[in-house]
Amino acid sequence: MSKAVSCSLFRRREFLKTGGALIIGFSLRDTMAIAGEAQQDAARGSTAGPPDPKQIDTWLAIHSDNTATVYIGYVELGQGSTTSLLQVSAEELDLDMSQVRTVRLDTNITPNQGGTYSSSSIARGSPAIRTAAAEARQALLEMASKKLGAPVERLVVSKGVVAVGGSAGQSQSVTYGELIGDKFFRLAFTGKTPVKPVSEYKLVGTRPPRNDIPDKVSGKYVYLQHVRLPGMLHGRIVRPRGQTAYGSGARVANLDEQSIAHVPGARVLRKGDFVGVVAEREWDAVRAARDLKINWDIPAILPGSDGLYEAMRAAQTSDRVVLERGNVDRALAAAAHVASGHYCAPYQAHAPFGPNGALADVQADSALVICSTQDVYATRNTLAGLLGLPPQKVRVQYYEGSGTYGHSCYDDVAQAAAILSQLAGRPVRLQFMRWDEHGWDLYGPAHVGEVRVAADASGKLVAYQYDGWHHNWSAVETSAQLALGTPAAEWRDGAAQMVNPADCGGMYEVPNVRLMNHHVPGGNYLRGAWLRSPLDLAFSFASEQTIDDLARQAGIDAYEFRKRNITSDRWMGVLDAVAQASKWADTPRPPASRVSDAKVAAGRGIGLGTHLTSYGGAVAEIEVNRETGQVRVRRMYGAIDAGLAVNPAFIENQISGQLVQTVSRMLVEEVTFNKTNVTSLDWNSYPILRFEQCPEVVPICVQRLDQRSTGAGEEAMAAAAGAIACAFFDATGIHIREFPLTPNRVLAALKRA
Amino acid sequence: MAGELKIRVNEQVHSITADPNTPLLYVLMNDLELQGPRFGCGLAQCGSCSVLLNGNEIRSCVTPVSAVVGKSVTTLEGLPAWYAKQEKLPSVPALHPVQQAIIDEQAVQCGYCFNGMIIQAAALLSKTADPSEAQIRAVMNGHLCRCGSYPRVIQAIERAARRMKASIGRTTSDLRAQEMPAVEVVR
Numbered sequence A: 001m002s003k004a005v006s007c008s009l010f011r012r013r014e015f016l017k018t019g020g021a022l023i024i025g026f027s028l029r030d031t032m033a034i035a036g037e038a039q040q041d042a043a044r045g046s047t048a049g050p051p052d053p054k055q056i057d058t059w060l061a062i063h064s065d066n067t068a069t070v071y072i073g074y075v076e077l078g079q080g081s082t083t084s085l086l087q088v089s090a091e092e093l094d095l096d097m098s099q100v101r102t103v104r105l106d107t108n109i110t111p112n113q114g115g116t117y118s119s120s121s122i123a124r125g126s127p128a129i130r131t132a133a134a135e136a137r138q139a140l141l142e143m144a145s146k147k148l149g150a151p152v153e154r155l156v157v158s159k160g161v162v163a164v165g166g167s168a169g170q171s172q173s174v175t176y177g178e179l180i181g182d183k184f185f186r187l188a189f190t191g192k193t194p195v196k197p198v199s200e201y202k203l204v205g206t207r208p209p210r211n212d213i214p215d216k217v218s219g220k221y222v223y224l225q226h227v228r229l230p231g232m233l234h235g236r237i238v239r240p241r242g243q244t245a246y247g248s249g250a251r252v253a254n255l256d257e258q259s260i261a262h263v264p265g266a267r268v269l270r271k272g273d274f275v276g277v278v279a280e281r282e283w284d285a286v287r288a289a290r291d292l293k294i295n296w297d298i299p300a301i302l303p304g305s306d307g308l309y310e311a312m313r314a315a316q317t318s319d320r321v322v323l324e325r326g327n328v329d330r331a332l333a334a335a336a337h338v339a340s341g342h343y344c345a346p347y348q349a350h351a352p353f354g355p356n357g358a359l360a361d362v363q364a365d366s367a368l369v370i371c372s373t374q375d376v377y378a379t380r381n382t383l384a385g386l387l388g389l390p391p392q393k394v395r396v397q398y399y400e401g402s403g404t405y406g407h408s409c410y411d412d413v414a415q416a417a418a419i420l421s422q423l424a425g426r427p428v429r430l431q432f433m434r435w436d437e438h439g440w441d442l443y444g445p446a447h448v449g450e451v452r453v454a455a456d457a458s459g460k461l462v463a464y465q466y467d468g469w470h471h472n473w474s475a476v477e478t479s480a481q482l483a484l485g486t487p488a489a490e491w492r493d494g495a496a497q498m499v500n501p502a503d504c505g506g507m508y509e510v511p512n513v514r515l516m517n518h519h520v521p522g523g524n525y526l527r528g529a530w531l532r533s534p535l536d537l538a539f540s541f542a543s544e545q546t547i548d549d550l551a552r553q554a555g556i557d558a559y560e561f562r563k564r565n566i567t568s569d570r571w572m573g574v575l576d577a578v579a580q581a582s583k584w585a586d587t588p589r590p591p592a593s594r595v596s597d598a599k600v601a602a603g604r605g606i607g608l609g610t611h612l613t614s615y616g617g618a619v620a621e622i623e624v625n626r627e628t629g630q631v632r633v634r635r636m637y638g639a640i641d642a643g644l645a646v647n648p649a650f651i652e653n654q655i656s657g658q659l660v661q662t663v664s665r666m667l668v669e670e671v672t673f674n675k676t677n678v679t680s681l682d683w684n685s686y687p688i689l690r691f692e693q694c695p696e697v698v699p700i701c702v703q704r705l706d707q708r709s710t711g712a713g714e715e716a717m718a719a720a721a722g723a724i725a726c727a728f729f730d731a732t733g734i735h736i737r738e739f740p741l742t743p744n745r746v747l748a749a750l751k752r753a
Numbered sequence B: 001m002a003g004e005l006k007i008r009v010n011e012q013v014h015s016i017t018a019d020p021n022t023p024l025l026y027v028l029m030n031d032l033e034l035q036g037p038r039f040g041c042g043l044a045q046c047g048s049c050s051v052l053l054n055g056n057e058i059r060s061c062v063t064p065v066s067a068v069v070g071k072s073v074t075t076l077e078g079l080p081a082w083y084a085k086q087e088k089l090p091s092v093p094a095l096h097p098v099q100q101a102i103i104d105e106q107a108v109q110c111g112y113c114f115n116g117m118i119i120q121a122a123a124l125l126s127k128t129a130d131p132s133e134a135q136i137r138a139v140m141n142g143h144l145c146r147c148g149s150y151p152r153v154i155q156a157i158e159r160a161a162r163r164m165k166a167s168i169g170r171t172t173s174d175l176r177a178q179e180m181p182a183v184e185v186v187r
């Protein structure tokens, strides 16, 4: 019975299969330790979570071999955050990196810290983990004090060995493992124990390597796509190729079950308009889904990608003032320089490199679902609702899939797997096909922005106005929509779904500001959700080009113009960092002041932006081929100030990835659709950047030892988008109004000018 | 119709029962329980499923299992042994130099695409000991990475080429680092 497969059993199985490298240090540990830990594991996994956050035991365990397991409520998404959170814990516990490890998220085991959103792992995760570790250390010191007969103040700790200060003798020391090895602390987590001062950090701020990389290059790492359940069937979903309008779903007009009679053991499973197939062998499930004859009723109500921006702009919107300060209209009317523009940004896909998958074993009174959700507890709640079970009867376990960059189809696939398992009466492993993932994604929403910015004669900004149009995120997954007829609903306006004051003028000192959000009702559009740095690329694309236009009018260099209008030293820090790295000030000049007629025009741009917290700056160096319309990004510099950088190397790797991904999103990525369906279904119809188009990148981590840690997983992207757009303006003297900067779009813009 | 097939994978012969048209990928993943080749697109577009067939990179997602009968398949798991045999090393190293270089460069983000990256890079270096950056980009161009790890993959391949040259006496020209040295500004 697969339901009995507990978390620790999974671990043992992998242990056997992969030779022991899965858990750091595991193979070195003696069998006693493993037995003791297994007992604790069993106790931990036996009841539905979340475990009580007010207990130290919820956050960590010390094992007899003097190692620790830290229970972290955030998922590893390839950004190294589990390693950094271990760094934080090891720092407070005075352990070595080789002595700490963590486990996968599991609603029976790990605490509920909310989802892994908005680059939040370090920002929101580290305070709790840091304090819990400090408190555990304090408790261990008290135990050691009794044992060693010395006051706590005289004790020193190194690598989990507590010794009496000044003495070096063996008899005067005891290890954490000897003090508590694999027993529960049974102590309340007060949150009051003081943490280490920054000045005493030995590990935080250094660069230990990521703990997941060795297994990822050897093939030993277990991704979600590798997990199998005993007795399972392979499943595939059957949907129209390419999603339909969010508000209308899709209806099965007719379905011929006999059409897959030739596929051994394949069965059609159906609930409402939710259709799937299962088979014993994976290839049989794949071809059954391919061969099934099915017709759909699909209303032709989408605007189509060609009519998208006009439709959004013409929609009956609900409007909201996000920020109002001073008198924008008066300031605009009186200003020496005014720049304005209308800008458009397409739907873009998460398009994880490996499509999402999930495994489900749904029984009459309980369910186990294994998937790649960014939030196991939220997923448990929706699954419980869908299956008609109380949340405590649903166990959700996380396995890493490929990078997701926000809310891709991981919940949809988990729901679909659960429905298939419920219908089949067997465990089911469901793998989305490439067209399922590309075609039924919850895309980063399209956006229309109108900006008006003004400066006085000296180049001081006096007015900033931004109007933004977009729909919100979709609150209902496609599987629930099709299976139960759940009506489409949108999230309510929330921070990352509205005009973002941080990107829209927030880095500059402007006395008169008005930011307006125009919410377009989402029913006649595509599904939407947060995509890495949601909407921010669009904001900075529009905003930073307008700033450069003012700089040009005022005859001031783009870097200099920004410096004159920034008072925050955090913004100034990232701006200076990229300017210095790119040697910007060696050749100061107003933007677009050296436009030539050469076939290939070179340009550079500097941009600022962020997501919600942290500070991002970027410089782009590009070339525009006037004859072919090809844009080539030669080099990108990107800087993030995310406060105290726990591991600067991880932030650099993040910035590097963000720069490449932003170039991809600015140059090639765009979801296309007609009146009925999305037509971006694979890597040909939705291309991403390739090796030959990839720029050189220079990542810069601005370390702020005195500031609290904030996010670093997306905060350079808006700046990079702005920098690329400004570089295009610099090269051609033309503002590009829409991205991606495809050859056709570039040629059309050059022709219009 | 399903029948018995004998295929050679990582120098071992396996008997499997499968429809001869089954893409090799599903056999490797499900029958042989290998974790290197993995599903990405099923359309030969991304390189997630890459394996070596007689030393050349192929896409196992579109290769019928029957097409590899009588040939030799190497997956990520078998790469160190394949390399040792190629270079006539006295023993099998734990990792292929490309794998080690990727660890040294900390090139991985989510890592899902790295099966294909490593397989293709190993194939490249087995034929071209001293690839230029342009050659690396051209050969790797059919391998996608959604996380944007390309600059560090190029660096890792250059590093591996240097290491292979040092260890087995090949020649390689000056190699330029793709990602400039990172700058950490402390304020």
Ligand code: FES
Residues within 6 Å of the ligand: B038, B039, B040, B041, B042, B043, B044, B045, B046, B047, B048, B049, B050, B059, B060, B061, B062
């Ligand atoms: S999975 Fe084979 S190339 Fe993408």
Ligand code: FES
Residues within 6 Å of the ligand: A078, A353, A402, A403, B108, B109, B110, B111, B112, B113, B114, B144, B145, B146, B147, B148, B149
């Ligand atoms: S590292 Fe994530 S797809 Fe390449």
